[in-house]
Amino acid sequence: MRGMETVPKIPTRERPAAPVQRPGKVGEDSVRVDGVPKVRGEFEYSSDLRMDGMLWGATLRSPHPHANIRSIDTSAAEAMPGVYAVLTHEDVPGRKVYGMEIPDQPVLAWEKIRYQGEPVAIVAADHPETARLALGKIHVEYEVLEPLADAEKAMKSDAPKLHLSGNVLRHVKIKHGDPEATADVVVTGEYEVGMQDQAFLGPESGLAVPDGEGGIDLHISTQWLHVDRDQVAESLDLPPSSVRLTLSGVGGAFGGREDLSMQIHSCMLALHTERPVKMVYNREESFYGHVHRHPAKMRFEHGATKDGELVYVRARMVLDGGAYASSSMAVCLNAATFAGGPYKVPNAEIDSYLVYTNNPPCGAMRGFGAVQACFAHESQMDKLAAELGLDPVEFRIQNAIEAGDTLPFGQKLPAPAPVAEILRRAKAMPMPEEKEVMGRDVRELPGGVSNVTHGEGVKRGVGYAVGIKNIGFSGGFDDYSTARVTLSIEDGEPLVRVHTAAAEVGQGLVTLQAQIAHTELGVESVAVLPADTRIGSAGSTSASRQSYVTGGAVKAACEAVRERLFERVRDEFGEDPNKLSIQDGNVVSGGSMIVSLDELLGSDEIEETVEYHHRETYPPDENGQGDVHLQYAFAAHRAVVEVDTELGLVRVVEISTAQDVGKVMNPQALEGQIEGGVAQGLGLALMEEIQMKDGKILNASFTDYLLPTILDMPPVKMEILELADPEAPYGLKGVGEPPTISSTPAIVAALRDATGRELRRVPVRPEQLVGIAERPPEQPPQPGSAGYAEIGRLDERIEQ
Amino acid sequence: MRLKLGVNGERREADILSGESLLYVLRERLQLPGSKNACEQGECGSCSVYLDGTLVCACLVLAAQAGGREVVTVEGVSDGDELHPVQEAFVEAGAVQCGFCTPGFVVATHDLLCREPAPTNPEIREALAGNLCRCTGYEKILDAVHLAANRMSRP
Numbered sequence: 001m002r003g004m005e006t007v008p009k010i011p012t013r014e015r016p017a018a019p020v021q022r023p024g025k026v027g028e029d030s031v032r033v034d035g036v037p038k039v040r041g042e043f044e045y046s047s048d049l050r051m052d053g054m055l056w057g058a059t060l061r062s063p064h065p066h067a068n069i070r071s072i073d074t075s076a077a078e079a080m081p082g083v084y085a086v087l088t089h090e091d092v093p094g095r096k097v098y099g100m101e102i103p104d105q106p107v108l109a110w111e112k113i114r115y116q117g118e119p120v121a122i123v124a125a126d127h128p129e130t131a132r133l134a135l136g137k138i139h140v141e142y143e144v145l146e147p148l149a150d151a152e153k154a155m156k157s158d159a160p161k162l163h164l165s166g167n168v169l170r171h172v173k174i175k176h177g178d179p180e181a182t183a184d185v186v187v188t189g190e191y192e193v194g195m196q197d198q199a200f201l202g203p204e205s206g207l208a209v210p211d212g213e214g215g216i217d218l219h220i221s222t223q224w225l226h227v228d229r230d231q232v233a234e235s236l237d238l239p240p241s242s243v244r245l246t247l248s249g250v251g252g253a254f255g256g257r258e259d260l261s262m263q264i265h266s267c268m269l270a271l272h273t274e275r276p277v278k279m280v281y282n283r284e285e286s287f288y289g290h291v292h293r294h295p296a297k298m299r300f301e302h303g304a305t306k307d308g309e310l311v312y313v314r315a316r317m318v319l320d321g322g323a324y325a326s327s328s329m330a331v332c333l334n335a336a337t338f339a340g341g342p343y344k345v346p347n348a349e350i351d352s353y354l355v356y357t358n359n360p361p362c363g364a365m366r367g368f369g370a371v372q373a374c375f376a377h378e379s380q381m382d383k384l385a386a387e388l389g390l391d392p393v394e395f396r397i398q399n400a401i402e403a404g405d406t407l408p409f410g411q412k413l414p415a416p417a418p419v420a421e422i423l424r425r426a427k428a429m430p431m432p433e434e435k436e437v438m439g440r441d442v443r444e445l446p447g448g449v450s451n452v453t454h455g456e457g458v459k460r461g462v463g464y465a466v467g468i469k470n471i472g473f474s475g476g477f478d479d480y481s482t483a484r485v486t487l488s489i490e491d492g493e494p495l496v497r498v499h500t501a502a503a504e505v506g507q508g509l510v511t512l513q514a515q516i517a518h519t520e521l522g523v524e525s526v527a528v529l530p531a532d533t534r535i536g537s538a539g540s541t542s543a544s545r546q547s548y549v550t551g552g553a554v555k556a557a558c559e560a561v562r563e564r565l566f567e568r569v570r571d572e573f574g575e576d577p578n579k580l581s582i583q584d585g586n587v588v589s590g591g592s593m594i595v596s597l598d599e600l601l602g603s604d605e606i607e608e609t610v611e612y613h614h615r616e617t618y619p620p621d622e623n624g625q626g627d628v629h630l631q632y633a634f635a636a637h638r639a640v641v642e643v644d645t646e647l648g649l650v651r652v653v654e655i656s657t658a659q660d661v662g663k664v665m666n667p668q669a670l671e672g673q674i675e676g677g678v679a680q681g682l683g684l685a686l687m688e689e690i691q692m693k694d695g696k697i698l699n700a701s702f703t704d705y706l707l708p709t710i711l712d713m714p715p716v717k718m719e720i721l722e723l724a725d726p727e728a729p730y731g732l733k734g735v736g737e738p739p740t741i742s743s744t745p746a747i748v749a750a751l752r753d754a755t756g757r758e759l760r761r762v763p764v765r766p767e768q769l770v771g772i773a774e775r776p777p778e779q780p781p782q783p784g785s786a787g788y789a790e791i792g793r794l795d796e797r798i799e800q
Numbered sequence: 801m802r803l804k805l806g807v808n809g810e811r812r813e814a815d816i817l818s819g820e821s822l823l824y825v826l827r828e829r830l831q832l833p834g835s836k837n838a839c840e841q842g843e844c845g846s847c848s849v850y851l852d853g854t855l856v857c858a859c860l861v862l863a864a865q866a867g868g869r870e871v872v873t874v875e876g877v878s879d880g881d882e883l884h885p886v887q888e889a890f891v892e893a894g895a896v897q898c899g900f901c902t903p904g905f906v907v908a909t910h911d912l913l914c915r916e917p918a919p920t921n922p923e924i925r926e927a928l929a930g931n932l933c934r935c936t937g938y939e940k941i942l943d944a945v946h947l948a949a950n951r952m953s954r955p
Contacts, residue, residue, distance in 0.1 A: 031891060031892060032891075032894075032896065034896075034899065035890070035891035035896045035899075036883065036887075036891055038891075038896050038899030038902050038903075039874075039883065039887035039888075039890045039891055039896060039899075039902055039903075039906055040834070040874065040875065040878060040883070040887065041832075041833070041834020041835065041873065041874035041875050041903040041906075042834065042875075043899055044833075045833075045836075045900065047833075047836075047837055048827070048833035050828070050831075127817070129817065129819060129820075198934075199934055200898070200900075200934055201836070201838040201844060201846060201898070201900040201901055201932065201933075201934050202836075202838065202898065202900040203837065203838065249899075250898060251836075251838070251898050251899070251900030252897075252898040252900060252934050252935055253898075254934070280837070282837075282840050283838065283839040283840060283841065441922055443922040443925065443926060444922065449926060505898060506897035506898025506899065506935050507897065508897070668894040668940075669894070671894065671939070671940070672894050672897055672935070672936055672937075672940060674937075675936060675937030675938075675939040675940065676897065676934075676935045676936050676937040677937075678937055679934075679936075679937035679938070680934075701839070701841060701843070702838075702839040702841065702843035702844055702932065703841060703843055707932050707934065708937075709929050709930075709931075709932060709938075710924070710925045710928045710929055710931070710933075710938040710941065710942070711925050711926070711929045713937055713938045713939070715939065716937060716939055
């Protein structure tokens, strides 16, 4: 091992810049401050970081989903020129496990491997290729075990236990109303959701820089700096104050960055080598390096009266959590609470199980348990409507839940809850023009430029769905954010600085914070400081919560600054603070100017730091009852599709959506959330699935894991409702997740309309659409299995 | 080995290992990290650059193959501090969210509009089908391409 040479003194990285923005006010389009550096290629993502003397880290991962580790020999790797460190579980200074809810996941595996891709050893070297080659020289002796890859099997009492606590991580049972309720009309259905990947484009990456005094600075892309910091500190055996995190440019997240990936590893390598260490996953590794959306198998039974009134829902949902807990506890609760959908249903019996298996760990992804539930309950609504001979939208409207109604888990639904209204709006939106299929530009037909149909066999279908999602962390979690706002005069002009630890992951939060500051303090120039752990936690950028919670914190901090400012005006000018306002950098009262901020403040600053906690929520009781969630958001979708019924290829013609957002904060950013959310819903409906076989991922690449391209995405038409939530800042509702949740079942409903097929599994495959199989075969076709045995394989025949 | 090539109109040289991709050399040896590393297998288009005027994925080009040739990256699309109309349109139309795909889209759109100054929606979709975006759902990207086309066609 090298490393004896003189190492350059570790330079400290400059803090990222906080450019001054001139944002619009709340409700106005406001061009994002990071837009210009992003289009120029100058925005610094976590994979772009570099420092002199920096080393590259790499991770050795288990090729087996289930194995015992007999031995690990790192000596050959250590002997390689250019290799500075090879570390294993023995080198973890502190807690050897991590996890957001339950620390059950090894930083580096010892004794046991529970999923394919589990990290076993890490290397630091002077070139990424050297680091990768060194991984190949680490000799790990495995005793390969049979993987437990089926959640239903893992629940059985005779299944081998993957964790000491057993394989059922959580069971949420909801009992509401009469468990014996009977109904005139009953429909049952079994539904499956495949394992979706967040597929953020910016790979997991970061740069760890030792401070020379035992502490560490980590520049990282993440969704929640403080929960990362606390876990990193535990495993490094350092006080949290010695672990400082700064958010680097984040290339998308969608839930996949809530758990740690390379955070602890890079810090271990950096502390060990006393050099900055950068780690960047490639795409294949990224598939192994973050959690995915839980695959689900669900059995639903609904009963209704002859007149179309819902009587009961009974549901059993089994969610595959994979090898470790991640955020599965909360996903399990969400799936249970939303199994009933946004409907009035007086009787409910719902069992939601979250199970450990040897599949990849699953956790947060946009929609978080509501996605799986929505696919099932919306499929059931269509089935029930058909059974009752009712229009599927009218049937939904008839049963739509309203404010004041009780959800199956016992919470009274707070206002506003315009479920019927958004359904009516989605239905009333103009239908897309139905162009003659024959003779069309092939690019506007299913299969597109593959030129597989000229219109023959193409059928159109229309489908609807509506969804419900909780906003913010709930179930008893103390969910808060911290904001520091400073008002000062710079170069003769008032400037507001906003500092939070909230992660901008692309959604536009940096701009939103500036808009809030402009609105509250009447100051046009705002600088949003880099998010880091120098300030208190902002909570996670997930659960559609940052506009609400960090938005609320920034607003409250601005109000506190304003209050102090007005007190000063009262003291100096005798004005009634209640009559004061700030306009264009001046304090005014009843239309007349009292004093300019410049004059009032001079070289003084006014600074306030505020922690904003939302209303308390409660965990459910033993019957799954309680005031579990904070806020509810709703969206309805209509999908129009065209299916080549001979080949099972699909073109989505248009998605229309109606969504209540409480308050439009930034119209352009809102549209972006809705369009992007729909794209991910479309992906789950039609193409996106991590395919598993015996605990192994078959398609860990963008060649084989298909994402919607610009060819796949139709126009998205939207109607936005602004019904203010009286409890929320500006009346806003979180907007990020609802577009993803009900777009998937709407598309599947349209596919059923076009084909008449049952389609009980997403993503829907061509073989389901043409009626060959209702689900993909357990055993993919092998060469020789399609009659080749009789006629000979193609390559053999050519040789003859 | 010593690599000599033209990048964004400048002569550049670097010592490279023979297995390095053009993307790696641009990002790590020439300090031009604008071209992005989202898939490194030619599927996502986020490393789109021009190689002697042809749009390529820099991740699929061995750096050694670029010897003596001209590369233009996203950093070379604009003229000095002025944004190129394509860049301007992406910012204004809201076609940028996380922005990781943006450099690739900017270069690919630049290429499209140089070939076809007034593309139709199907033409845009076909031309940009090699670029993945996970945030926007592509609607605002279509808007941006039209906006840029309009601005560039103005005399």
